[in-house]
Amino acid sequence: MAAHDIPDTPEIRATLQRSQEEGLAALGLKSDTVEPWEDGYRAAAAADSTFEWWYFDCQFDDGSTLVVTFSNKPHTDPSGPLTPTLLVIRQLPDGTRRHLEPTFPAGEFAAATDSCDVRIGPSRVTGDLRTYDLHIEADDIVADVHIDRAAPSWRPGAGITYFGQAKDRYLAWVVPVPYGTATATVTEHGTTRQLTGSAYHDHNWGNHLMGSFLDHWYWGRAHVGDYTLVYVRMTTKGLFGFGEVNIPTFFLAKGDRLITDDLVPLRLTTSGDVPGPGHQSYPTRMEWTWRSDRGSIAMTVTNPTLIESLDMKVPRHGVGALLHAGEHPMYYDFNADVDLDIRLDDLTDHVTGRTLYEKMMFR
Incomplete structure (x- = not known):
């Protein structure tokens, strides 16, 4: 059976609007404005039952890429213990690709609730929606990345989708940097490169x-x-x-x-x-x-x-x-x-x- 598209009718739009207004009020959000605290640790009060990750993706002018994700635990185990994980995917211009995913003890994870300030082991990211700075250490890769946002921070409505009538299962999302410019210093295999390019950053959390x-x-x-x-x-x-x-x-x-x-x-x-x-x-x-x-x-x-x-x-x-x-x-x-x-x-x-x-x- 084919999936249904949401009909574009006045009744559906009114229902969606009410739902978004309820979500905005419940979460303390402004309808057309993303605030720095929204990129903070949203699951802090329910970390025992919620996964959360901060995702960064850089496309550099030399043809290389760098993807970094800070996660409090795997999204496949939201009720599991805190398992801080740093995902680093580095691809060189020749297509050579490295996928690193070190995990750390719970005590080596820290995240602020008033802005993006996340630390996993020796790696850290800080940001205020306008700019972000990442310091990454994984295996022999050490990277320092600076991002300047160039498109408006955004969240779709209240940024949360509920699944089920009880609204106790959800997936939430905010996009602090839909597009930005990036400068980076990346050291790997003992060689250091200065890179420039573009960047994207979003932030997800959920409880099921x-x-x-x-x-x-x-x-x-x-x-x-x-x-x-x-x-x-x-x-x-x-x-x-x-x-x-x-x-x-x-x-x-x-x-x-x-x-x-x-x-x-x-x-x-x-x-x-x-x-x-x-x-x-x-x-x-x-x-x-x-x-x-x-x-x-x-x-x-x-x-x-x-x-x-x-x-x-x-x-x-x-x-x-x-x-x-x-x-x-x-x-x-x-x-x-x-x-x-x-x-x-x-x-x-x-x-x-x-x-x-x-x-x-x-x-």
């Missing part, structure tokens, strides 16, 4: 095993010409008795000006599926469309290159192994071509470039 309520998601970002995009479609395993539901999220800015973050009109059509690792598949063409009384936005993503695949299968035993025998969760990460066509009442443009996106499969 994501695979229990999500089937899969597509999440991507791009900076093309003067435009910054973040695009998402989460597909649930069954929500409120309506079966599978597609939950979109969309952000489009030009420079430091938000053009739209109206998520309801966003639709995705995929085609050209090919087999991937772990007995999963992925499309070779994605057509994202957005239409409203303001006009239309079309984004076509093609020619994907699979740059990372991670087996996310959780070891199970006994009855659990039988119940989940057919599942093989996988994470795919891609680089692809993107064609962006904007036809709004106050803006018309067409640009092409590259996009990074992922497909996360929980089944």
